[in-house]
Amino acid sequence: MWKRTARGRELHFYLAGINNQNFLMRDRETGSWWQQVTGRAIAGELAGSALELMPNDELAFALWKSESSSEHGHGLVLAPVAGHEKDYDKEWEKEVAKYPVPLTFPGQGLQDRDVILGVKLGGQARAFPLAKVRAQSPVEDKIAGVPVALVTGPDGESVRVFRSQWNGMNIELYRDAPSDGHSREWRLLDSQGNTWNFAGCATSGPASGQCLEKINFLKDYWFDWKNYNPQTTVYNH
Amino acid sequence: MKLRVMNRVDSSENRGLWLLLGLLAMFSLGLFMIPAFVIRPFHHQSERALGLAIAVKRIAPALTVAALVGVLALSVRLWRMSSRVSRTGIVMALVLSVASAVMVRQNYFEWMFHPIAAAGFVSAADAHLGDKEMVMAVRIGRETRAYPIVQMAYHHILNDTVGEVPIAVTY
Numbered sequence: 001m002w003k004r005t006a007r008g009r010e011l012h013f014y015l016a017g018i019n020n021q022n023f024l025m026r027d028r029e030t031g032s033w034w035q036q037v038t039g040r041a042i043a044g045e046l047a048g049s050a051l052e053l054m055p056n057d058e059l060a061f062a063l064w065k066s067e068s069s070s071e072h073g074h075g076l077v078l079a080p081v082a083g084h085e086k087d088y089d090k091e092w093e094k095e096v097a098k099y100p101v102p103l104t105f106p107g108q109g110l111q112d113r114d115v116i117l118g119v120k121l122g123g124q125a126r127a128f129p130l131a132k133v134r135a136q137s138p139v140e141d142k143i144a145g146v147p148v149a150l151v152t153g154p155d156g157e158s159v160r161v162f163r164s165q166w167n168g169m170n171i172e173l174y175r176d177a178p179s180d181g182h183s184r185e186w187r188l189l190d191s192q193g194n195t196w197n198f199a200g201c202a203t204s205g206p207a208s209g210q211c212l213e214k215i216n217f218l219k220d221y222w223f224d225w226k227n228y229n230p231q232t233t234v235y236n237h
Numbered sequence: 238m239k240l241r242v243m244n245r246v247d248s249s250e251n252r253g254l255w256l257l258l259g260l261l262a263m264f265s266l267g268l269f270m271i272p273a274f275v276i277r278p279f280h281h282q283s284e285r286a287l288g289l290a291i292a293v294k295r296i297a298p299a300l301t302v303a304a305l306v307g308v309l310a311l312s313v314r315l316w317r318m319s320s321r322v323s324r325t326g327i328v329m330a331l332v333l334s335v336a337s338a339v340m341v342r343q344n345y346f347e348w349m350f351h352p353i354a355a356a357g358f359v360s361a362a363d364a365h366l367g368d369k370e371m372v373m374a375v376r377i378g379r380e381t382r383a384y385p386i387v388q389m390a391y392h393h394i395l396n397d398t399v400g401e402v403p404i405a406v407t408y
Contacts, residue, residue: 002407003405013394015347019287024276036393043295054402054404058371059383061366061368061369062369064372065361077364077372077385078383078385087351087391102279102282
């Protein structure tokens with residue numbers, strides 16, 4: 001997701017081509033060509049410009065609903081486009097998984113179409129296999145010296161990445177032990193006696209009311225991530 | 238004697254015109270086919286090939302019109318002195334040139350991936366979405382939006398404005 005302004009101009013994008021299974025877009029204002037995944041203009045009047053990333057989440061609908069209603073905001077949902085309801089294929093991920101890959105990057109232990117969460121910090125890129133994050137959440141790691149935690153939410157699908165640092169201190173997050181049969185609200189604990197919700201905010205403890213810094217990440221296929229981040233390392237603990 | 242020489246000059250000149258007609262028609266077709274061939278959805282695109290495809294796409298609208306003007310002029314010139322078989326060739330060159338000029342103006346990717354002409358929104362309560370369906374979520378100021386991934390994976394791009402910030406939702 002991008003802010004659609006460059007060099008002070010508002011732009012409107014449309015899909016105009018494919019580059020190694022990654023979309024190319026053009027803007028109606030200048031006709032420049034942009035790579036969707038990098039937000040960079042690769043040809044045309046605006047070549048060399050980069051769009052600013054718009055931080056966003058991929059969440060299960062129920063979670064989004066509960067989070068957005070508690071903020072008293074104006075939560076709106078994109079409605080299906082009339083006439084295309086039947087085109088929305090809930091199994092699209094399985095369909096895409098069958099496509100041939102245009103590039104292959106063996107040697108780092110991942111299959112080309114493995115889904116990874118890509119994080120870039122301080123010029124370093126690291127890929128976290130989604131299956132691993134789901135199994136081990138919270139996954140704690142350091143990228144370019146920055147402590148990060150990758151967390152799957154209460155629904156097991158939604159993922160967020162936080163800078164696991166509070167008040168200048170590195171904190172270690174861990175999952176709350178399930179209490180014998182009692183369903184308790186989902187939360188994380190840390191070594192400082194705080195409890196944290198999935199929004200990354202402390203619900204009790206000394207940090208109460210404060211929130212961890214969210215870190216942007218890209219959910220992507222391994223071959224695509226590796227193509228744009230040739231120096232990437234892979235998390236394999 | 239005089240007449241025969243004239244004819245010979247004429248026919249060699251004609252051969253040149255026929256060759257030019259054919260080349261212009263093929264050139265026109267190439268302006269459409271080269272990028273279409275490079276940007277095949279399931280194939281690998283090298284940086285050089287993609288650069289060439291985009292460069293061709295950028296000049297193709299103007300060049301196909303120029304080629305078409307040339308083909309038209311040659312067709313008029315050659316039509317009267319041509320046999321029926323040769324006239325078929327002229328018609329083919331015209332058809333190819335017109336088709337290319339039309340096709341380089343089409344965004345056929347939008348035939349496959351239908352854009353959202355006018356986005357509609359509903360409140361969370363009115364959305365017919367299952368609890369587990371994934372959405373792309375964004376919050377700017379006090380406004381929040383959810384874009385169901387199953388819809389974005391089909392349309393791929395949405396130009397939206399949230400909290401007065403113009404954004405491009407891409408998937």
